[in-house]
Amino acid sequence: METIHSKFAVDTCEEFSMEANPGDLTEEKIKLLQGYGVNRISLGVQVLDNAMLKELGRAHQVKDVYATVNNLSKHGFSNISIDMIYALPKQTVSHFSDTLQEAISFQLPHYSAYALQIEPKTIFYNRFRKGQLHRPEQEEEVEMYRELIKKMAAHGISQYEISNFAKPGFESKHNLTYWNNDFYYGFGAGASGYLPGERTINIKPLPAYIKQANLDGRPVLKVDKIGKKEQVEEEMFLGLRKTAGIDIKLFANKFGFSMFDLYKEEVAYLENKGWVKLEDDFLRLTEEGKLFGNDVFEQFLLGMEDLERVY
Template sequence: MVQSVYIHIPFCQQICHYCDFTKFFYNEKLADEYVEALKNEINVNVSGKNNKVKTIFIGGGTPTALTFKQLRSILETIMDKFDIENCDEYTIEANPGDFDTDKIKLLKSYGINRISLGVQVFDDKMLEEIGRLHKVKDVYTTINHLQQYGLSNISIDLIYALPNQTVENFKQTLDEAIQFDLPHYSTYALQIEPKTVFYNKFKKGKLHRPPQEDEVEMYELLRNTMRKNGIEQYEISNFAKPGYESKHNLTYWNNDYYYGFGAGAHGYLPGKRTGNIRPLPAYVKQAMEDGKPILTTDQISLKENIEEELFLGLRKLSGINRNNFEHKFGFKFDSLYSESISCLVQKGWLINDTEAIHLSDQGILFGNEVFEQFLLDDKDLNHLR
């Protein structure tokens, strides 16, 4: 069963300097065409009405950059195709300052029950330096308006290890973020991605990132601050009050199936992963022609499926459950990984208990090195065939 739906809205009023997602400056005519193409893609690929899914996530870009009319048109299609009333979690991404009262009422009337706000940092100067349009005051105004209208399940995104950011700067951001007492926080170290403003600056030697030891200190500060305030870490970069973990993101980390609609969106269906066309004119043309704007389809072998199960599952602090793995694949993961597990336990990076394997506190800092230990050769699977 397909558990979740991801819908991509690629428009932004301004392009952030670190962002490598599929995104374009907002243009009303192009956005009108995109909305119609997106609706056609959904209608072609999802038969019938009121299909049951656990989560829906509208991401971007900036979905709330769309006009009231454009947003309503997409929400109507989603409501027609999916059983919104029994959907556990229905999230939309937004930027502080994007909401007026009418848009908030619109989102709530179509069943959206969770808002993910791209705050990034509580510092006006730093916000400007990373290409954000909003100010710190907009965060306060937006959260207040959302809560007034009953949209209290709010998550905010933060980024650390930003250019010229000190540990003390990040502490100030964390302290301010915690004061909102929100149910969920996603906090990521800055990644320098190709085809971004920051990447070009980095190549020219003009991007001054904090030293690695400061980045590690920021992460430790993050974990300790959240813990002290009753916000539990449940994934490498995500923290929540009990019961408010992101159900949609858990679809990814549990390696479950999901639809991906929109330019550049990725989907995961039984046996295959798909990636959509990214350029807008090409996406719109293909989506309107046949509703199949797919650029790539990768067949997932047993080897790849097992590796993905480990890489994604170990991002969760609960780790890989033994029974769940055996139920999914028909054999115990110890039969493949006993040597790797033993080595990582000896290093102090992995905890191996009766129910699951999961990263230790130290192992979280060496996640990539841990994941490498779970790569397979084809011969590793020979005795299981």
């Protein structure tokens, strides 16, 4: 924190967000974060069920969530977010609805909810390959997502991105940086950065990061070059994740050509499917389109010959 304060004008920072696990934030740590200007906390709650938390390998219990939220509120933190996961093994729509209702009862200004992804080299992945992992059917996962949208709306918590919901004015500026395809630095072990023309991924774990940082001051594991093709594709993928959608005029100003110079047929196809809509100079996903996001995004992959038409 002292290093951050020595290098950046934290006092002018609109959002200084930290992630934490419930139960890890002692009152001493909360006071420390507050003293250094942190004004937003995101808690990795995942699910409000002790048995499922154990199944997920999480160290905290439901009581830790309550204790952490209470301690944060007691010390003046009002911008608190809860992260949840759904489509968990053996989870039913009814169970997820109960977790949602309990999470909403905290009356927090921000919530995130993501469907479980089975990542390689994880316990879940190994069990999934062996046929030992019972996941909800796709129809149940869709129903959970619909329940998420319905319950949040009923409590005045607006969806501003496929998986994120907030009361007005509490949309995460950090998250919006990603979806607006804006640039950002990545400091620390395993951090990602996005600068003009390149994405970077730093070395991890921490000891290896520190060793390389002391050697040459640049502990970067990988640099991916980002050309115009990748920039345009990512503008589409990321922008459509937002409920606001893609600003068609802003796209033209940013890239020097109209979105429809590249994607006229694709947009028409997706409109016909009922997955996107054009309104008020924005291209947005429909409610149905949110359920088929990957199929929508696939339509905006480019070949080099596509870009040659507009440059």
